[in-house]
Amino acid sequence: MFWSLLKICRKLEVYSTRTDQAWMFRVKCINRLLPTLERKKLYARTHYSEIKCRKCKIETETMEHLTECSLDQVKWKSIEKDVLEKVIREMKESTQEKMSTGLLNGILKWEEENTSQSRARRKRFMRGIITQEIRENLRAEGILRKEATELLAILWNKWIDAFYEEIWKPRCQTTSEWEKKEGLEKKEKSRRKKYKRKTTQKQKQEGKDNQEQRKRILEERKGEEEKLREIGLEEVVK
Ligand SMILES: [Zn+2]
Numbered sequence: 682m683f684w685s686l687l688k689i690c691r692k693l694e695v696y697s698t699r700t701d702q703a704w705m706f707r708v709k710c711i712n713r714l715l716p717t718l719e720r721k722k723l724y725a726r727t728h729y730s731e732i733k734c735r736k737c738k739i740e741t742e743t744m745e746h747l748t749e750c751s752l753d754q755v756k757w758k759s760i761e762k763d764v765l766e767k768v769i770r771e772m773k774e775s776t777q778e779k780m781s782t783g784l785l786n787g788i789l790k791w792e793e794e795n796t797s798q799s800r801a802r803r804k805r806f807m808r809g810i811i812t813q814e815i816r817e818n819l820r821a822e823g824i825l826r827k828e829a830t831e832l833l834a835i836l837w838n839k840w841i842d843a844f845y846e847e848i849w850k851p852r853c854q855t856t857s858e859w860e861k862k863e864g865l866e867k868k869e870k871s872r873r874k875k876y877k878r879k880t881t882q883k884q885k886q887e888g889k890d891n892q893e894q895r896k897r898i899l900e901e902r903k904g905e906e907e908k909l910r911e912i913g914l915e916e917v918v919k
Pocket residue numbers: 734735736737738739740746750751752
């Protein structure tokens with residue numbers, strides 16, 4: 682009993698300390714909204730004439746390309762090996778008994794490399810899509826539905842974390858250096874400032890409104906308290 686409670690607490694802790702940033706990253710991945718150069722060209726009012734991946738400088742930097750770039754393939758291999766080991770360590774004991782790194786690797790087909798299928802699976806996985814085939818293969822190994830869901834949740838979370846830390850973060854570093862050099866950053870910033878100015882004015886007004894409302898509530902409460910006190914006094918007097 683104690684242990685299961687502790688486990689729940691640990692779980693809660695994990696989720697409450699998860700930063701907003703990591704959470705937003707997941708939302709953006711699922712909805713295909715990462716600010717890649719392809720997306721920036723579409724939506725930023727700056728002149729991104731060059732939207733090729735800053736690493737290979739051959740392909741357009743789309744979200745999918747982040748999993749496909751030829752210069753990241755070695756990294757991806759080590760990322761996924763690492764993720765698998767972590768998942769095996771962290772899954773429930775009952776699942777652990779039925780699962781091994783090799784077996785899970787086989788089910789996920791992560792050992793397949795540089796085939797169109799292997800490329801497709803990373804693209805799918807990035808967006809949180811897990812195929813029926815994977816679920817069925819897990820069931821075939823005696824993994825219960827609940828266990829499978831938990832396993833896949835851990836797996837996706839670990840994978841996304843690694844994608845964020847080891848692919849996306851370095852990519853942002855490289856890109857921002859390049860943007861600085863190209864003078865793209867300045868333009869982007871001034872656009873953001875304008876937007877910020879607009880919102881702060883709005884927020885100020887909202888703040889004022891809130892303050893006034895709070896004042897009103899406090900005054901009303903004060904009146905009520907006084908009334909209560911009067912009643913109380915009357916009762917004592919009686
Ligand atoms: Zn590339």
